[in-house]
Amino acid sequence: MSKKQLFDNIDQKEKDLKEMASKIWKYAEGPFKEVKSSKLQKDYLKSKGFTIKGVPNVEAAFIAEFGECKPILGILGEYDALPGMSQKISERKEAVNGAEFGHGCGHNLLGTGGVGAVEALKEIMINENLQGTIRYYGCPGEETLSGKVLMAREDIFNDLDACVTWHPASMNVVWGCSFLALNSMKFRFKGIPAHAAAAPQAGRSALDAVELMNVGANYLREHIIQEARVHYVITNGGLAPNIVPDNAEV
Numbered sequence: 616m617s618k619k620q621l622f623d624n625i626d627q628k629e630k631d632l633k634e635m636a637s638k639i640w641k642y643a644e645g646p647f648k649e650v651k652s653s654k655l656q657k658d659y660l661k662s663k664g665f666t667i668k669g670v671p672n673v674e675a676a677f678i679a680e681f682g683e684c685k686p687i688l689g690i691l692g693e694y695d696a697l698p699g700m701s702q703k704i705s706e707r708k709e710a711v712n713g714a715e716f717g718h719g720c721g722h723n724l725l726g727t728g729g730v731g732a733v734e735a736l737k738e739i740m741i742n743e744n745l746q747g748t749i750r751y752y753g754c755p756g757e758e759t760l761s762g763k764v765l766m767a768r769e770d771i772f773n774d775l776d777a778c779v780t781w782h783p784a785s786m787n788v789v790w791g792c793s794f795l796a797l798n799s800m801k802f803r804f805k806g807i808p809a810h811a812a813a814a815p816q817a818g819r820s821a822l823d824a825v826e827l828m829n830v831g832a833n834y835l836r837e838h839i840i841q842e843a844r845v846h847y848v849i850t851n852g853g854l855a856p857n858i859v860p861d862n863a864e865v
């Protein structure tokens with residue numbers, strides 16, 4: 616098989632793949648809510664002869680497989696959107712009325728490119744009678760960086776011989792690098808509400824607890840390994856400065 620044959624094969628699917636990318640752009644589903652986007656890809660790959668399996672405990676994740684034996688090649692795909700990035704299909708910045716999520720870095724293309732790749736490889740495996748298994752992993756929640764962590768916990772990557780992925784960018788280059796694994800979690804604190812002007816002494820601020828925790832996490836950075844990273848955002852810091860927050864989250 617030449618590279619040209621593979622590219623020609625993918626070019627023949629251009630219409631279907633562009634349609635898929637446009638639909639996923641419009642669905643603009645946030646992390647772990649990619650029900651329509653994953654279904655679109657599942658249905659498509661099923662119609663192309665792939666066996667579809669779900670992933671336990673990870674909604675909107677799936678595996679599409681063709682072939683039976685080794686080697687097993689995996690291709691990862693994603694389809695989640697980002698909050699605050701709602702955008703029409705337009706060259707100008709223009710949010711969709713009432714929509715919050717949008718595809719900021721092209722995950723509508725990311726999964727779709729993987730789908731096109733496995734479909735093309737499957738056809739070439741059949742035409743050239745090649746042995747092996749090709750597997751597409753539909754991965755939710757990349758923007759929260761935790762989807763594949765949950766999938767790995769279900770042991771679904773263990774038997775792979777190789778796995779590749781890609782990400783849309785402004786140029787075509789090979790990234791021969793590794794990325795950090797990630798855990799994402801929320802810490803919630805409870806306090807006692809009070810009027811901050813009239814009776815602050817009666818309150819216990821849950822936001823203070825969040826701030827103290829963040830200060831502690833910053834000191835912790837001094838003593839962790841070079842490769843590790845710790846980042847946070849405050850997802851609930853109270854409602855108004857004149858109310859001592861009784862709930863806070865980081």
Ligand SMILES: [Zn+2]
Nearest residue numbers: 720721722782
């Ligand atoms: Zn991205």
